[in-house]
Amino acid sequence: MACARLLRSLLTRNPARIPVVVRSYHHYRIKDLTGDSVCKAGDKINVKGWVKSVRNMKGNLFVDVNDGSTATNFQLVISKDKQLDTAYGSSVDASGVLVASPKNQLELQVDSLKEIGTCPLSEGFPFYPKKSYPPEYVRNHLHLRSRVSTMCSTFRARHEAQRAFNEYLHQNGFIQIHTPVLTSNDCEGAGEAFLVKPLNDQLLKGMAKANVALEHAYFDRPTFLTVSGQLHLEAMSHGLDKVYTFGPTFRAENCKSNIHLSEFYMLELEEAFMESVEELADRIEDMLKRVTVQMLDRSEPDIRLVRKQTSSDAERKDAFGWLEKPFPRLTYDEAIAVLIANKDKLKSPVVPEEGINKEQELLLVEHCQGPLFVCYWPKEIKSFYMRENQQNGNLVDALDLLVPHVGELVGGSVREDSYERLQRKLPNTDALRWYLDLRKFGSVTTAGFGLGFERYLSWVLNVHNIKDVIPFPRWAHNCVM
Amino acid sequence: MACARLLRSLLTRNPARIPVVVRSYHHYRIKDLTGDSVCKAGDKINVKGWVKSVRNMKGNLFVDVNDGSTATNFQLVISKDKQLDTAYGSSVDASGVLVASPKNQLELQVDSLKEIGTCPLSEGFPFYPKKSYPPEYVRNHLHLRSRVSTMCSTFRARHEAQRAFNEYLHQNGFIQIHTPVLTSNDCEGAGEAFLVKPLNDQLLKGMAKANVALEHAYFDRPTFLTVSGQLHLEAMSHGLDKVYTFGPTFRAENCKSNIHLSEFYMLELEEAFMESVEELADRIEDMLKRVTVQMLDRSEPDIRLVRKQTSSDAERKDAFGWLEKPFPRLTYDEAIAVLIANKDKLKSPVVPEEGINKEQELLLVEHCQGPLFVCYWPKEIKSFYMRENQQNGNLVDALDLLVPHVGELVGGSVREDSYERLQRKLPNTDALRWYLDLRKFGSVTTAGFGLGFERYLSWVLNVHNIKDVIPFPRWAHNCVM
Numbered sequence: 001m002a003c004a005r006l007l008r009s010l011l012t013r014n015p016a017r018i019p020v021v022v023r024s025y026h027h028y029r030i031k032d033l034t035g036d037s038v039c040k041a042g043d044k045i046n047v048k049g050w051v052k053s054v055r056n057m058k059g060n061l062f063v064d065v066n067d068g069s070t071a072t073n074f075q076l077v078i079s080k081d082k083q084l085d086t087a088y089g090s091s092v093d094a095s096g097v098l099v100a101s102p103k104n105q106l107e108l109q110v111d112s113l114k115e116i117g118t119c120p121l122s123e124g125f126p127f128y129p130k131k132s133y134p135p136e137y138v139r140n141h142l143h144l145r146s147r148v149s150t151m152c153s154t155f156r157a158r159h160e161a162q163r164a165f166n167e168y169l170h171q172n173g174f175i176q177i178h179t180p181v182l183t184s185n186d187c188e189g190a191g192e193a194f195l196v197k198p199l200n201d202q203l204l205k206g207m208a209k210a211n212v213a214l215e216h217a218y219f220d221r222p223t224f225l226t227v228s229g230q231l232h233l234e235a236m237s238h239g240l241d242k243v244y245t246f247g248p249t250f251r252a253e254n255c256k257s258n259i260h261l262s263e264f265y266m267l268e269l270e271e272a273f274m275e276s277v278e279e280l281a282d283r284i285e286d287m288l289k290r291v292t293v294q295m296l297d298r299s300e301p302d303i304r305l306v307r308k309q310t311s312s313d314a315e316r317k318d319a320f321g322w323l324e325k326p327f328p329r330l331t332y333d334e335a336i337a338v339l340i341a342n343k344d345k346l347k348s349p350v351v352p353e354e355g356i357n358k359e360q361e362l363l364l365v366e367h368c369q370g371p372l373f374v375c376y377w378p379k380e381i382k383s384f385y386m387r388e389n390q391q392n393g394n395l396v397d398a399l400d401l402l403v404p405h406v407g408e409l410v411g412g413s414v415r416e417d418s419y420e421r422l423q424r425k426l427p428n429t430d431a432l433r434w435y436l437d438l439r440k441f442g443s444v445t446t447a448g449f450g451l452g453f454e455r456y457l458s459w460v461l462n463v464h465n466i467k468d469v470i471p472f473p474r475w476a477h478n479c480v481m
Numbered sequence: 482m483a484c485a486r487l488l489r490s491l492l493t494r495n496p497a498r499i500p501v502v503v504r505s506y507h508h509y510r511i512k513d514l515t516g517d518s519v520c521k522a523g524d525k526i527n528v529k530g531w532v533k534s535v536r537n538m539k540g541n542l543f544v545d546v547n548d549g550s551t552a553t554n555f556q557l558v559i560s561k562d563k564q565l566d567t568a569y570g571s572s573v574d575a576s577g578v579l580v581a582s583p584k585n586q587l588e589l590q591v592d593s594l595k596e597i598g599t600c601p602l603s604e605g606f607p608f609y610p611k612k613s614y615p616p617e618y619v620r621n622h623l624h625l626r627s628r629v630s631t632m633c634s635t636f637r638a639r640h641e642a643q644r645a646f647n648e649y650l651h652q653n654g655f656i657q658i659h660t661p662v663l664t665s666n667d668c669e670g671a672g673e674a675f676l677v678k679p680l681n682d683q684l685l686k687g688m689a690k691a692n693v694a695l696e697h698a699y700f701d702r703p704t705f706l707t708v709s710g711q712l713h714l715e716a717m718s719h720g721l722d723k724v725y726t727f728g729p730t731f732r733a734e735n736c737k738s739n740i741h742l743s744e745f746y747m748l749e750l751e752e753a754f755m756e757s758v759e760e761l762a763d764r765i766e767d768m769l770k771r772v773t774v775q776m777l778d779r780s781e782p783d784i785r786l787v788r789k790q791t792s793s794d795a796e797r798k799d800a801f802g803w804l805e806k807p808f809p810r811l812t813y814d815e816a817i818a819v820l821i822a823n824k825d826k827l828k829s830p831v832v833p834e835e836g837i838n839k840e841q842e843l844l845l846v847e848h849c850q851g852p853l854f855v856c857y858w859p860k861e862i863k864s865f866y867m868r869e870n871q872q873n874g875n876l877v878d879a880l881d882l883l884v885p886h887v888g889e890l891v892g893g894s895v896r897e898d899s900y901e902r903l904q905r906k907l908p909n910t911d912a913l914r915w916y917l918d919l920r921k922f923g924s925v926t927t928a929g930f931g932l933g934f935e936r937y938l939s940w941v942l943n944v945h946n947i948k949d950v951i952p953f954p955r956w957a958h959n960c961v962m
Contacts, residue, residue: 029654029722048754050720050923068721068753069654091719091923093754117924125922143915146720147923155721159656166647173510173550175640180953181662181706181729182744184960191681198733199705200672207735207957218733218743219960224680225662232953232962238572239531239627240549240636241510247728248662252679252699254688262699263663272549273529273574434624434962441606442531442572442628443598472661472713476688479665479700481713481915 089119179229412449570600660710842888893930
């Protein structure tokens with residue numbers, strides 16, 4: 001192991017053995033040919049990709065290709081004497097010489113073009129050239145969505161957003177913990193969990209035990225898909241301090257709303273030695289601003305392409321003004337007061353004992369002209385694991401972050417750190433005895449939150465349905481592929 | 482959006498609003514106090530963490546604490562006149578002045594110490610001071626494993642390994658695609674899938690449809706937990722080219738082996754325009770070497786701590802010699818010939834038609850003195866999606882990478898790119914018609930692989946059971962928490 005540095009230097013001297021096939025036309029990806037290109041006019045190069053459009057002008061063909069590496073298409077110019085042809089949707093392999101276009105962008109004067117695979121529209125390819133389709137239509141062809149430019153931009157932006165969250169958290173000392181998808185924890189009681197069992201009945205029979213229902217024989221107990229990794233994170237936080245999880249989370253709801261999915265990604269974080277709602281709000285606000293700035297920097301062309309399709313002029317203007325403003329922090333009581341003062345604008349009644357619904361969340365966002373925190377909620381409508389407020393025992397030290405477009409983006413709290421209070425509130429003492437243990441052995445106060453990743457993307461990209469920011473959406477009656 | 486640069490500069494001028502509480506003792510995490518410290522003797526600082534050991538020497542207390550940020554404990558020195566006390570396992574908050582120890586490491590001369598939570602061993606804390614426990618015992622206390630130093634090192638190393646894979650792939654142009662956990666794809670037919678349904682029977686009844694069994698009413702069809710994201714990745718690769726997925730994967734097997742889990746992490750990658758087994762092997766070898774060197778560089782203290790517990794002297798010597806050697810590439814026929822020549826060392830018979838079992842994999846690894854590829858496998862024992870070899874139609878363009886300790890680490894192939902051949906081999910034409918479509922519209926050749934992340938960690942850390950390199954292991958009859 002002591003030789004790690006030596007090995008590193010060896011590897012640096014022997015760079016990648018990845019295909020450097022000797023040929024006169026060196027292969028490049030299109031992102032290296034557009035923008036700040038690594039190539040120059042006169043270079044002989046090769047590109048591979050899919051044909052986005054073909055224009056015939058005076059017998060010359062102008063072909064836009066894209067290989068998925070960037071939002072910008074790359075133009076091939078095929079002079080008529082070459083007698084080469086291709087068509088929209090095909091996959092191609094093209095070699096030639098780079099030339100500067102009249103707009104001073106690089107394009108390829110094609111020497112040879114091979115069509116790898118054709119794209120026979122008449123045999124059922126769902127996307128025609130120069131047409132744009134409503135998202136519902138595109139969503140009906142999940143396996144071909146990666147041929148649609150705005151979808152590719154969305155998935156690249158998703159990739160960069162995820163990287164930005166991971167980087168922010170690593171730089172701030174957090175360890176990613178893979179909390180389990182399969183769990184025997186009693187869910188929060190709302191009956192929104194999926195139950196899991198082996199498909200193979202023979203296997204189950206072979207594993208049967210007395211006192212265990214056959215359907216639960218694989219794990220000896222009912223086993224669910226996770227609805228939250230928070231409790232597991234709390235365990236890890238006692239010893240590792242700063243931890244997070246960022247993975248699939250599940251809800252079995254019969255719901256068609258544009259902000260719900262049966263399988264969605266949640267970023268959950270837990271931080272030990274954190275004792276106040278204010279520190280937690282600081283963490284969330286700092287993270288969201290820095291991550292978004294990072295993402296805008298790295299994904300601007302993709303974000304621009306997506307927002308161009310989804311946004312009105314008004315929405316495009318000042319879309320990211322919130323990055324410069326502190327997020328207002330209202331108490332729950334203050335938020336209710338705002339709602340009551342504006343009740344004429346609401347269809348739904350304001351009932352403080354029942355919380356704040358989606359319509360009301362969006363009114364608060366409008367009132368504050370951007371994201372806001374609502375802090376210190378009534379104990380009765382929040383979860384057992386939230387700490388009772390020391391000044392007012394009817395409240396808990398919890399917060400929600402509300403943002404334009406989707407409403408609740410983040411929910412978090414300082415966790416109940418008193419063994420006795422927690423024991424009184426625990427919904428199922430037997431199954432969660434381990435959770436009580438955390439308050440018995442080397443206990444510390446922790447705080448944390450969960451952020452819906454698709455809601456974040458939906459907000460930042462201004463995509464109106466979260467089904468269109470996840471590669472393979474699953475919801476009630478829908479699980480294609 | 483045009484203002485992204487401005488905003489970035491604004492944010493840079495207004496750094497994090499994260500707690501900079503004004504106090505005379507500035508808080509640091511222990512990783513910033515050990516190794517290349519950001520502090521110096523004389524600084525007044527505060528630390529928080531868990532007590533790992535307490536020694537009383539001539540009335541002075543020497544307390545080792547750790548906060549999960551590093552493998553190295555930090556020493557508090559409490560002079561007897563302070564009359565402060567604490568004990569193993571407790572959580573503490575200590576302030577004082579940094580001094581250089583006789584070994585020239587920084588330690589804390591404590592001014593004040595607050596015990597946040599005690600750790601009453603007599604009430605059932607499973608880990609006693611100065612004792613080490615077998616992994617099976619530690620595994621029986623999942624919620625407290627984060628109090629065990631080697632487990633914390635393992636999870637930090639896992640975090641760094643994952644980062645290294647993600648960074649390598651991003652730098653090489655790959656986009657991370659979150660392939661779904663829930664899928665209606667017919668699994669590969671081995672009957673190893675888990676079936677999913679809502680826990681709430683009322684919900685199911687409310688969603689019932691004619692012609693759909695009640696248990697499948699939520700998604701209108703049987704729905705499984707993914708056994709592989711490969712087919713989904715292939716769809717994305719047609720358009721995005723270089724894609725990968727890195728997430729939980731599931732197998733319902735009644736298996737107690739030390740290299741199987743019901744829920745494990747798999748890194749799967751798909752690359753368009755890749756046409757040969759040799760290029761695929763290059764990619765895998767390059768990735769594994771660079772990722773491991775990166776990880777050794779960043780996690781050396783953690784890896785050393787774990788390997789010290791798990792490895793013999795022989796195992797510690799030259800553990801990473803493989804980083805300097807090319808991986809041998811045997812054909813399947815050559816591998817079989819090696820096994821036949823060494824059959825006296827095997828308990829199991831060599832049957833070329835049946836593949837290579839675990840014992841035989843490990844013999845090949847021993848024979849090659851390290852990792853090796855086995856390439857070009859008999860068609861009969863491999864999957865329908867692997868491309869038929871052009872020289873020998875009885876073979877497919879597939880490879881396995883075998884490594885010490887675990888055997889098969891990676892399996893990959895060039896994918897069948899002929900619509901007609903694929904149609905003949907497809908196990909379920911109706912459910913996988915979309916997969917055939919990929920070969921009809923803008924088809925390209927793709928290649929890819931799957932790598933078992935826990936097996937990788939098990940190999941690199943020399944941990945003998947993969948249940949001990951994942952935070953919450955799930956296997957037959959075991960799903961605690």
